[in-house]
Amino acid sequence: MADVLIIGDGPAGLSAALFLAKNGQRVTVFGQDNTPMHKAMLYNYLGIPEMTGSEFQRVSRAQVQQQGGQIEDVEVTHAEKTDTGFAVTTANGDRVEGKYLVLSTGTNTKLAEGLNLEKKNKGIVADEDGRTSVKGLFAVGWNTRLIRTQAIISAGQGAATALEILSLEAGEDVHDFDVVE
Numbered sequence: 205m206a207d208v209l210i211i212g213d214g215p216a217g218l219s220a221a222l223f224l225a226k227n228g229q230r231v232t233v234f235g236q237d238n239t240p241m242h243k244a245m246l247y248n249y250l251g252i253p254e255m256t257g258s259e260f261q262r263v264s265r266a267q268v269q270q271q272g273g274q275i276e277d278v279e280v281t282h283a284e285k286t287d288t289g290f291a292v293t294t295a296n297g298d299r300v301e302g303k304y305l306v307l308s309t310g311t312n313t314k315l316a317e318g319l320n321l322e323k324k325n326k327g328i329v330a331d332e333d334g335r336t337s338v339k340g341l342f343a344v345g346w347n348t349r350l351i352r353t354q355a356i357i358s359a360g361q362g363a364a365t366a367l368e369i370l371s372l373e374a375g376e377d378v379h380d381f382d383v384v385e
């Protein structure tokens with residue numbers, strides 16, 4: 205079981221957290237529920253015909269917690285690479301360490317600069333599984349594509365990164381398939 209630190213609690217971070225917590229990883233999400241989702245009225249999220257963004261956030265946060273994910277309502281002010289993984293410092297002054305770090309900070313890409321991540325005009329450079337140039341450090345969602353953002357795209361990117369981390373931990377490719385009883 206690995207400790208995964210996720211900075212950002214919008215659809216990208218919560219989706220990554222859901223897949224990881226559901227599959228037994230120790231997950232901590234840092235955020236203050238301050239996502240632009242609270243301005244959105246969703247009619248374009250497949251499977252959800254109509255829902256306010258605020259309701260989406262409420263349900264999603266509860267879903268993550270039901271699966272054992274932890275959500276810390278605090279801003280992360282610093283993130284760094286350590287010998288064994290990563291460490292984040294919160295606005296409360298707490299320091300938390302983890303094996304993997306996922307940046308899902310929306311339009312706020314300040315932490316990426318401290319981690320020496322490459323940025324292009326469309327956001328932090330990451331591949332289709334969210335892998336950045338730093339091993340164990342992932343970037344997903346709006347911060348990787350500062351244009352053409354949609355909630356379902358961010359959630360999908362979060363899921364892809366979670367599968368990548370689960371696969372690294374398992375040493376083989378992992379799906380998260382459940383079946384009808």
Ligand SMILES: Cc1cc2nc3c(=O)[nH]c(=O)nc-3n(C[C@H](O)[C@H](O)[C@H](O)COP(=O)(O)OP(=O)(O)OC[C@H]3O[C@@H](n4cnc5c(N)ncnc54)[C@H](O)[C@@H]3O)c2cc1C
Pocket residue numbers: 211212213214215216217234235236237238239240241243244245246247248249278279280281308309310311312315344345346347353354355356358
């Ligand atoms: C007015 C408006 C209407 C919209 N309507 C729709 C719509 O109808 N349908 C749709 O699909 N999309 C809509 N969107 C877009 C949607 O909100 C985004 O696609 C979605 O929020 C992106 O999710 P994300 O997780 O990538 O980033 P975000 O939702 O931005 O989440 C990032 C989170 O990280 C947190 N964070 C940032 N830095 C830190 C830090 N240092 N420490 C801790 N937390 C941090 C932020 O507070 C935020 O909560 C709308 C957007 C706006 C602005």
